[in-house]
Amino acid sequence: MRNISFIFKQFSKSVLLVAGLALCGLTANAQADPAKGEAIFKAKCTACHKIDVRMTGPALGPQLEAETDDAYLTKWIQNNQALIAAKNPKALKIYNEYNQAGMTVFAELTDADVANVIAYVRADWKKLKEDKAKPAAGGAVAAEQGPSDLVIFGLLGVIVIAFIVILVLNKVIATLERLLLNKSGLLVDEEEEAEEKVKGDKLALVKKALKNKKLVFFIVLCGTIAMGSWSWVTMWNTNVHQGYQPVQPIKYSHKLHAGAMKIECQYCHTGAFKSKNASIPSLNVCMNCHKAVKTESPEIHKIYDALGYDPQTQKYDSTKAQPIQWVRIHNLPDLAYFNHSQHTVVGKIECQKCHGQIQEMQEVYQYSPLTMKWCIQCHKRTEISGKGNGYYDKILAAHDKIKKGEKVTPAMLGGLECAKCHY
Ligand code: HEC
Ligand code: HEC
Ligand code: HEC
Ligand code: HEC
Ligand code: HEC
Ligand code: HEC
Structure with missing residues (x-):
């Protein structure tokens, strides 16, 4: 009897323990922290996934909306290869759907980590959908652009009005002159004669003006000032390449990658926060995605050729590699020392302040003059x-x-x- 009651006790204990653990698990799940999830997502998943756009892998927002079996998702995210090896039908289906692209195994992620990531993806997707549904967002942008348009139209209006006023005044003066001449009896009735007289008058006027030394001096002075300031400006602007926009060997677009797809600048320009040079990414960074994305595009084949990569066999042949020659846009002379991390990390200055709205540029151009005056002015004004x-x-x-x-x-x-x- 004692034995049975002992076993019963043990049994109820373990039931309690399991129930307790399950409860803990549940509350842990309920308390999943999207902020922690975001950090993991940015560090480990953004190379292949976006919330709202398909990349190497599926767009995770809609994917996790459709797939609600979190236990399966957890297994998939921690070790998708195991699921595929075990011939899990869901796993096989998506694996084949994505041409067996193959996702990284994340054995280091705990159940709680995965719950956080899932919570983040679902929350962010919900937010994105709500933002899209709001027409007000577009309105706000339009309203923001409003004033500058208004100013331009206002200016145009002023110019047009001024022009009309000048025309009217001219007419009035002409009529007054006519009246005056009429009064003094000088006006000849026949129009042709009048015109000839005006022509003769004009020639005489020019001759007279040329004799007027003061007037000649004034005109020469104006000319000299105009020429001088033109050459002054030209001289200051030699070697200033503001607006320089060379044609690049691949039609790579920041508008698409950094704008629409919101890839962060430092994903490609890794040095911008760490060192002097922001650096241009190696083509291997592009291959993180383009091994699987837009494989048919001739532009992407330029990347393959440059790396000696054969998309059929998926093998690299370094003897065929021929590096892409990006044309350098920003270039200070060697005598000036400029350090990115000093400005981006210590100065906390956004890239756009110096490089313009790069995320809206189809092709990059030099936005700032990069003159010494430009550096100095900002150093004087920035607090x-x-x-x-x-x-x-x-x-x-x-x-x-x-x-x-x-x-x-x-x-x-x-x-x-x-x-x-x-x-
Ligand atoms: C190296 C690229 C890569 C990385 C990194 C990556 N994935 Fe994936 N993921 C894929 C691909 C490709 C698929 C499509 C299935 C396949 O081909 O294996 C996929 C599919 C998925 C699916 C869909 C599974 C299903 O059955 O619905 C989820 C969920 C997922 N990934 C989550 C994540 C999370 C979370 C991370 C970060 C911790 C991550 N992935 C990182 C490439 C990647
Ligand atoms: C997917 C990779 C990628 C991302 C993300 C990216 N860039 Fe670039 N960036 C490049 C490549 C490749 C070039 C060289 C080709 C060119 O000039 O378009 C470049 C060129 C530039 C240049 C001109 C360099 C020169 O020659 O002087 C600037 C400035 C720049 N990027 C700033 C940014 C900023 C700011 C962001 C973030 C808003 C950003 N980039 C995001 C890949 C990237
Ligand atoms: C106080 C100034 C100073 C600092 C700080 C400094 N270095 Fe140097 N470094 C020098 C000088 C000067 C030389 C050249 C010495 C020579 O030619 O014998 C040099 C030489 C070198 C060389 C050898 C270059 C060659 O061509 O042989 C390397 C590599 C190097 N430094 C790396 C570093 C790294 C990495 C750091 C940061 C951890 C660093 N240095 C910090 C002054 C400095
Ligand atoms: C994070 C993933 C990712 C990275 C990294 C990436 N791309 Fe892309 N890229 C894409 C996607 C997705 C598209 C296709 C968008 C679409 O559907 O039109 C694309 C489109 C392109 C296109 C247009 C192709 C065409 O014919 O429409 C070019 C060119 C390109 N990328 C070049 C590059 C270069 C060069 C790099 C490296 C500096 C790079 N990409 C890095 C995801 C990426
Ligand atoms: C204070 C102004 C300033 C800020 C902020 C800034 N840059 Fe630059 N950037 C420059 C200047 C100046 C150059 C030219 C440097 C040279 O020629 O030595 C340059 C050059 C570059 C280049 C060309 C390659 C190189 O490293 O010289 C890239 C790429 C670049 N910047 C990206 C970025 C990114 C990404 C950010 C934001 C994280 C950023 N920059 C922030 C001023 C700035
Ligand atoms: C958008 C404003 C801005 C522009 C443009 C700018 N800087 Fe700066 N710069 C800063 C700020 C802010 C700091 C201070 C960062 C800090 O807190 O140390 C700084 C710091 C520096 C320092 C370090 C000063 C020190 O005492 O350590 C150097 C060197 C420098 N800048 C060089 C340049 C050069 C060269 C250019 C032009 C090619 C330039 N900067 C353009 C804002 C700017």
């Missing part, structure tokens, strides 16, 4: 925010030490950072 800025915390600490007469070394002022001494 530095020292709060919560590691760079300034260090400098302030050093200043305090200098005030107190303590030992300060260049290392404390950042003198060990590679980019301070190296190009």
Whole structure:
């Protein structure tokens, strides 16, 4: 008897334990944290997935709306290869649908991590759908553009009115002159004679004007000033390549990749936050997607040719590789030192402030003049925010030490950072 009751006790204990664990699991699920999910999604999934657009893999928003079996999804995300190997029908179906492209295995993601990612994708998709449904968003943009259009139309209106006023005044003056001449009895009735007289008058007028030294001097002065300022401006603008927009060897579009698809700048320009140079991505970065996306496009075949990649056999042959020669657009002379991370990380300046609305450019052009005046003007006008800025915390600490007469070394002022001494 004691034995049975012991077994019963053990049994109820384990039932309780399982129930408790399940409850924990459930609450953990209910408390899935989309913010944590976003971080994981950005780090691990964006190379192949977007929320709303199909890339190498399916658009995850609609996909996770249709697929509500979270247990299956968790297994898939943690180890899709295992599901495919086990011939899970759902897994096989999507695998074949995507030409067996094959998703990375994420064994390192815990159940909670996956729940967070799923929660993030569903929340973001919901938000995107709501944003699309709102017509107000477009209206706001239109309203924002409103004033500048208004200003232009206003200016045009003023110009047209001024023109009309000048015409009317001219007419009035002519009539008045006629009246005057009429009064003094000088007006000849026949029109032809009048015209001939005017012609003769004009010639005489020019001759007279040429004799007037003051007038000649004034005209020459105006001419000199105009020529001078023109050459002054031209001289200042030599070697300024603002607006420079060379044709690139591949029709790569920032409007599509950085704009419509919202790929972050540093996905390709990895150096922009870390070092002096923002750097142009190697073609392998493109291959993360274009191994599977738009494989039929002749533009994409230029990438394949450049890498010596054969889309049929999916093999690389480095002997056939021939690097793409992107044409460099922004180029400071060697005598000027410009560091991206100083501006993007420490200065917290957005790329667009210096490069313009790159995400709207089909082809990139040089937006800023890149002259010394341009650098200096911004340095004079931009206010530095020292709060919560590691760079300034260090400098302030050093200043305090200098005030107190303590030992300060260049290392404390950042003198060990590679980019301070190296190009
Ligand atoms: C290397 C590219 C790649 C990466 C990285 C990637 N995926 Fe995928 N994913 C795919 C492809 C391709 C498919 C389509 C199925 C196939 O071909 O294996 C897919 C399919 C899926 C599916 C659909 C499964 C189904 O049956 O409905 C989900 C969900 C998914 N991925 C989630 C994720 C999540 C979450 C991450 C990040 C943790 C991620 N993927 C990272 C390429 C990728
Ligand atoms: C998918 C990869 C990719 C993304 C994302 C991307 N770029 Fe680029 N970027 C390139 C490539 C490739 C080039 C060289 C070809 C060209 O000039 O169009 C380039 C060129 C540039 C240039 C001109 C470089 C020069 O020659 O002077 C600037 C500036 C630039 N990108 C800024 C940005 C900014 C800002 C963003 C984010 C809004 C961004 N890029 C996002 C791939 C990318
Ligand atoms: C994150 C994925 C991704 C990356 C990285 C990426 N692309 Fe794309 N790219 C796409 C997608 C998706 C499209 C197709 C959009 C569509 O359906 O028209 C595309 C379209 C293109 C096209 C237009 C093809 C055509 O004929 O319409 C070109 C050219 C291109 N990409 C070049 C590049 C280059 C060069 C790089 C590397 C600097 C690159 N892409 C990196 C996803 C990517
Ligand atoms: C304070 C202005 C400024 C900001 C902010 C800025 N850039 Fe630049 N960028 C420049 C200048 C100046 C050059 C030319 C550098 C040279 O020739 O040495 C340049 C050059 C580039 C180039 C050409 C390749 C290279 O590294 O020289 C790329 C790509 C680029 N920037 C991308 C970016 C991206 C992406 C961001 C945002 C993360 C960004 N830039 C932010 C001023 C800026
Ligand atoms: C959009 C405004 C802007 C433009 C344009 C700009 N800078 Fe700056 N720059 C800053 C800001 C803000 C800082 C301060 C960052 C910080 O907090 O250290 C800075 C810092 C610097 C520093 C470091 C100064 C120091 O004391 O360590 C150098 C060097 C520099 N810029 C060079 C340049 C050059 C060269 C150009 C032109 C090619 C340029 N900058 C254009 C805003 C700009
Ligand atoms: C205080 C200035 C300074 C700093 C900071 C600095 N270096 Fe140097 N570095 C130099 C000088 C000067 C030389 C050349 C020495 C010589 O030619 O004997 C050099 C040489 C080098 C070389 C050898 C180059 C060659 O052609 O042989 C490398 C590599 C190097 N540095 C990397 C780094 C890295 C990485 C960092 C950051 C962790 C760094 N340096 C930080 C001043 C500096």
